[in-house]
Amino acid sequence: TSEFEPEEGVNFSRLNGDALPDVLKSDQAVIVSLGAHETLGIVGTFALIPLQHSISLLSTTLHPADDDLEVYPVFAPTCHPVPVIAPSIDSNKLGFLRDPSRAIFLVQENRTGIEDLTGDVVPGFNNIWAGERGAWGLAGVHPVTAHSTPVYAHTTPPSWTQALESLVQAPAVDDDDDEEVLAEQVPVVVVKGPKRSGKSSLARAALNHLLGNFARVAWLECDLGQGEFGPGGLVGLWLLDAPVLAGPPFTHPREPLRAMYLGELSPQPCPDEYMAAVHAAIQLYQYEVQHPPVSLQGTSARRTDVVPLVINTQGWTRGLGEELMRAIEVASEPTHIFAFEEEARDESQGTIVHSGGTLPSASPTQVFSVAPAPASPLQARYSAADMRVVAHLSYLYAVGLGGRWDVSVPLFAQRPWTVTLGEGGVLKRAYLVGEGSEDVIPGDLPLALNGSLVALLEAPELEGPAYQQGSIPPEDATCLGHALVRAVRFAERMQLQLLTPLPPATLARATALVRNGAFELPPAGMLDWRERVPGGGVPDEGLAGVRWEDVPFFDAAGSGAIGEERRRFRKNLQRKNQQ
CATH class of the missing domain: 2.40.30 (Elongation Factor Tu (Ef-tu); domain 3)
Incomplete structure (x- = not known):
């Protein structure tokens, strides 16, 4: 639950109509004031606007804008760990609660249509957005309280924090030449580790962290099974200019700068084609994206002369998968490697850091050993196949890949x-x-x-x-x-x-x-999700006025259908180093 008790006029206030700035697109919002030891969890779809001091969530820190209000959309369904907002005490724009020791931010509605992507449309994802209105009266905004349905909170292991801070803090070196190289290098971050270790969460946090200093950051997707910005099967390069504040990938499909299609869940059937696609994406980044021409740099308080890169890798870490990982590291010449341990360790040991000597690169490489994300019952409730189902449906129901859906x-x-x-x-x-x-x-x-x-x-x-x-x-x-x-x-x-x-x-x-x-x-x-059947299942009459026996490609009986068997790979026919 949240460690925050709202008290009207003291640490919480509702706003509507003329009281809201013109920059906001919502008619209703609330102002929240958090003390140093208070936290607030929220389920649903909403937007955050920092006003005084910074706030942190999903391993990311959001800062108040210097000139105007900065709006950050957040997607927090209960099928993933829920973000917990905490103050990061370091120009109060609305004159509310001027206590300098508290972080103040605005929470507003953010209705995008994705809230309709629930159990009626995707079986098994019932009530992941927690209903129409929450305790504050905002559509789609549900603060987590002691009386709420239990949810699982997103937590940031200390080793993640130390690794992320390295992206903006140069390591101590003894040689002046190494110090000059480190000052000029463009961050290239490789995140690697086994399945369900938290790779995507840490990679998103690295992306958001870099966007605090750089106007744009590139994202190289190497995970065929679960792509971050699409339904999968791709090796691709995306260019981002705003933080991604969401747990599940199905909430933020984006159009890539360039993507190459392999159509597989793993590089195992096509390792040569996989590496050819990875090399093509890395070359595109190195020659056309990393150092943009002056005409494209624009003006920003953040750096525009270079574009860092975050590489999200696949979770196949043994045998041939390990060889592919090494090839990606050699080709990308990373400045940072965030490597998840195979087994969890005592967090009090801190992060292990190595500099240089591991990769053939012109600059030192910092290698951080990070702890896996805390285990959650959600991992047993939703499988990778379940997440691919909702990712495909989210993609097909999206409107223009601009953050809107029509269901x-x-x-x-x-x-x-x-x-x-x-x-x-x-x-x-x-x-x-x-x-x-x-x-x-x-x-x-x-x-x-x-x-x-x-x-x-x-x-x-x-x-x-x-x-x-x-x-x-x-x-x-x-x-x-x-x-x-x-x-x-x-x-x-x-x-x-x-x-x-x-x-x-x-x-x-x-x-x-x-x-x-x-x-x-x-x-x-x-199926036609509008024809609901109590307790699940499909209506006996058929689909869209057509009897089930005449509906193509679908067997409502669920038995005897061609291709219904689960696919199996004969690993015993592979060489040992390919398993």
Whole structure:
């Protein structure tokens, strides 16, 4: 629970209408004043505006702006550890509670549409946003109190704090030449460790920490199974200019600077293509992003002359996975490595720091050994597959990847884009890869694409047939985003009905698509969630007026369906160093 008891007019006040500054987009807000030993947890979707002193949450510190109010959106569903706001005592803009020993901030509503992405739309994620209105009367804002439903709080291990502080504090060195190198180096942070250790949380904290000093920070996604800014299967480079204050990735899909599609949950089936994509992304960063031209630097209180990089890696840390990790480190030449320990240790031991000598690099590398995030029952409640389901649905319901969602109607009732595939069409070629693709003949292509998740590619000039087995090398094409092929019409030419959050200008750049069976539309995306059945399940009448036996791609009985078996990998057929 929170260690904060609101008292109207003393440490808490409601504002509405004319009392709110024009910069705020909400009609209602509250002002909160936190003392040095008070904390406040909030569930839901909201925005924070620091007014006096700094506040910290999700391993990130937010500072009051010097000239204007800075608004920070926060997404805090109960399926992830909830952020706990604490003061960071270091110009009170509204003249409220001028006690200099307290941190003062504004909490306002932030309705984006994602709050409708709940158990009706995604089974198993019931009430993750905690309802319509909380105790303060704000829509989607639910302060955690002693009487609230129990939630799990986000905590920052001390070793994380020490590692993050190193990003803005140069280490002590004996050699003057090393000191000069450290002063000029651009931060490149690699975060690595086993699955469910907290890699993504620490990588986001590193991103936010760097954004305190730099106007923009690049993010290199190397985790195919759970991408931070998309539904996965990608190696990509994103450019961020604002902190990411959210636990689950499904709350902040973004359009990449460049992404390459592999369509796998792990680099295990495609290590060569994986490293080719990683090398292409690192080269793009080093040659075009790290040192932007003066014309693009702009004016900011933060540094604009360089762009740091944060690399989020996959959780495969043994055998071939370890070799891939070493290759990423050599290619990226990191200044900092945050390495999670395989087993938790006593936090009182502090962080272990090494300088140089581990990587072939022109500058010293600081290697920090950090403790795993505290274990939470949420890890048992929600699996990686569950999070991929909600990530795919969040992506498909997103509006333009700009932080808005429309869940007013199910996917099959949304208006699609109609795109022609083949000669004379916008899409020149379709690639099929993965299990079962080798048996698809050209005449069966419409059936293979119908109802599937595909990646839209911007590829060079494509000549030849509209269908090809196997994919284009990932580094030779740019993945613009994902789409659902909702229907296929075939007359003189093949027309695809696509659902995608990509804006029209981006969609117009697509020249090819690729389908990999590793990623499929979740069953929840096929149903009409408006027809609720008490206790779960599906209505007996069918779907959208069609009887179940006539509904394609879906077996309501749940038995005997083709492809329903769980996929298994025969690890005993692999070499020992590949397991």
